[in-house]
Amino acid sequence: MKKTLLFSLAMLPLVNGMAQGQEKKPNIILFLVDDMGWQDTSLPFWNQKTMYNERYETPNMERLARQGMMFTQAYASSISSPTRCSLMTGCNAARHRVTNWTLEKNKSTDGETDVLNLPDWNVNGIAQVSGTDHTFVGTSFVELLRENGYHTIHCGKAHWGAIDTPGENPCHFGFETNICGHAAGGLATYLSEQNYGHDENGNPTSLMAIPGLEHYWQTGTFATEALTQEALKALDKAKAYNQPFYLYMSHYAIHIPIDKDMRFFEKYKQKGLSDKEAAYASLIEGMDKSLGDIMDWLEKNGEADNTIILFMGDNGGYASGSGWRDEPLFTQNYPLTAGKGSAYEGGIREPMIVAWPHVVKPGTRCDKYLMIEDYYPTILEMAGIKDYHTPQPIDGISFVPLLKQTGDPSDGRSLYWNFPNIWAGEHGPGIAATCTIRQGDWKLIYFYETGKKELYNIPDDISEKHDVAASHPDIVKQLSADLGAYLRSVDAQRPAFKSTGKLVPWPDEVE
Template sequence: MHKVTALYFLISLLFITSFRGYAQSPVREKPNIVFILADDLGWKDIGFQGNEVYETPNLDRLASEGLVFTQAYMMPTCSPSRASLMSGMYPPSTGIYTVDAFAGTPEHMKKLETIKSAKVLDSGITTIAEMLKPEGYQNATIGKWHLGKDPLTQGFDYNIGGSLIGSPASYFYPYKGKNNSSHDVDIAGGTEGEYLTERLANEAVRMIEKMKDKPFFLYLPFYSVHVPLQAREDKITYFSKKITQKQFNPIYAAMISSLDEAVGKVIKAVEENGLAENTMIIFVSDNGGQKICTSNEPLRGQKGNIYEGGIRVPMVVKFPGVTPKSGTCEVPVTVVDFFPTIAELAHSQKHFERLDGLSLVPLLKGKKSKAINDRAIFWHLPGYNGNGKANANIWQSPCSAIRQGDWKLIEFFEDGHLELYNLKDDISETTNLVTAYPSISQKLLKKLKNWQETSNAPIPNRK
């Protein structure tokens, strides 16, 4: 009898202990999401990507504690990337293909009647913030919006510094140019000499403290490291002494250093508020770097190009208990994947008629996904990307592209010529293999044409 009683007591004790252990585990039903977006930061501009010139200790630490995606993709310029990020849809569904400043190529340089790009994300398109709101999330955006005048109309509860502008008139307070510049950043209450990147980080810290008691989505799209090249004098002095290579700019290096410190400040705020275990931090750039600022080697091209230098970007995700530490994922992923990933993590019950991306949750957990591995990803630019001046340089003529596996095919609309690259063997896209592998070329072209048709992608006509 005593043995039975003792056994019953032991089983009860184990049950209670197990229940308590479960009850005290971190709540992961609705994780906080901190999405940090850099502007024009190149794939090779960070230490964890092998850069030994710029200094990014905070981002390197984030990479050591999370999962680095070595083949992450965006659109060639900022507005299309941001529209696809917020909607989970490719440009043919958002209507945003390029940026105004790059669309003003003189008519005499155009061979095609190009498709006009929208400037504003249509109010009928559901954003990540609007998807999260019914799930009980608070939504804040701090920094560059570039998809309309006011993100508060598209699901965000708080907006600091976000409007239609794509770059600041000045990185120093009051962040304005002369005579009410169209690039003025509207943030009040600063002090003379205050640096914009630091100010946005400080606002993010305050917002984390404000929203910490409920699930939140903090979208932090920094203006850095977009031109104008402006940085703190002490950092410029430091990097001017350090950098001797012509392809690296000391001011740009100083801007990256400030960006890195800002990221570190935000990560620290997450940790000090006791939120680290249930917060996913994503860091990524909106497109590739500009050659006037940095070197994208070994990648070909730059911001605005359909080549790897324009679309492949640095990306790291940290989600304790989900992503492995110091992990690396070599599976190609793309900007439209963020929406379905966040929707799955937030357990969104809303049905979306069209989402072009796939949830990356299996990859975050270190699992293989045949669906992600086998799928094709796409780009579509039915206009010209250039500097928009009378003596314009055309960075990219109208084109469409597809990547599947190691292969990437580009279709140029001006003359119909194709370029095929094996990115595993030729990351620099130096050798066009279209004639060497005609069957692969035609197979990919057929898939690209089918995608253009099913997504109603507009094709420019000859003039």
């Protein structure tokens, strides 16, 4: 009897260890790229290669795609803060009302229009707690990961809330480690020679100065590389903790300014590109090297087989050509029309890849559509977190069935965008106050200022060159009704006319 009992007790650690091994949660890495165009890669997300796929070199995106699934119709908002706030809260931008980019407390970043009074949107971003005006309150999925045993790491750009509000600090959203994340949505410079935006005394020369990289000042280390090295150090620490980790690798690349990453610049000059084009290409390849370095770390540390990697862009490539920095046109999003800030596909369609060992079939593609808020329930499902409660409704729908090829959550689903704002200083196709719906093959854009509606069949006309609203009034009416009903249901905002003070009609109130 005693021998049996002693044997049983001796086996308990082994049995417990086996149980823990079976229940081991996957590590999760979300690799988010800033302002990346759909074609800013050698990996074609279309049904054919373009000149841009031939121009750029992104071998690690290709490597990740070989391991996982490419998504050809992944959508986000056309501006950074709305996308990132939807990611963190699981809410559509129409609901959380952070519909333009945030920076300074209680200050709007909207441009001017002679026709419209723009709504009083949530200029201070999102927060985990109430108490700040013009803020949307919600629980982030990162906080839920942390509560369920994950070590949570933020590296790079945050851009969820204005300066001196709770949203400026990633640690307020469940991140235990914050590397360089603050209120700004851009960077002063990628160059260590300029101390990433600080003077010789260490004082920031711009609100866009990157904090926390003092160790790299004057070393010749490009900002993308410095962030990568800091992320790898954080992963070393996570490995020592022996708990599952979530890394949000949120690069400032490939946002302006278009500084030269000299590790890759000359290669593209030799291809015959202009200095600006070669510098832009060098930003892209530097970002891709970062992805490769992280994948290499996973393999060297025995974590590759238990780590999910999600790759995504936050909005379309910067292609308006008349920016607030007077940057000349350096990128296009062909075959898509327009870019960042636009309701057209060039502003909202993003490159996306997911690799999930033993779950996602390697080398696959998915042509179903999804939206940025879908990441919230998806990542929680990946982590095995099913029962959770949040103060905010979750608009996102898990795309795990697409990854496992067990179902199609896009079937019969509508996607919605609301941008009742003006992107300051920018001009170009579709850069206006708009609301938009995608339903099946059809996409309707409603322009608040003019009341105009445009209708496109996206599979047939991916470049949105042929507005068929006049020949399909029944579809326009049906989509207008769906869009109007949704915007009312989430208490969305809309502009008013300066001439009368009256609110602009909802899309279903205009013939």
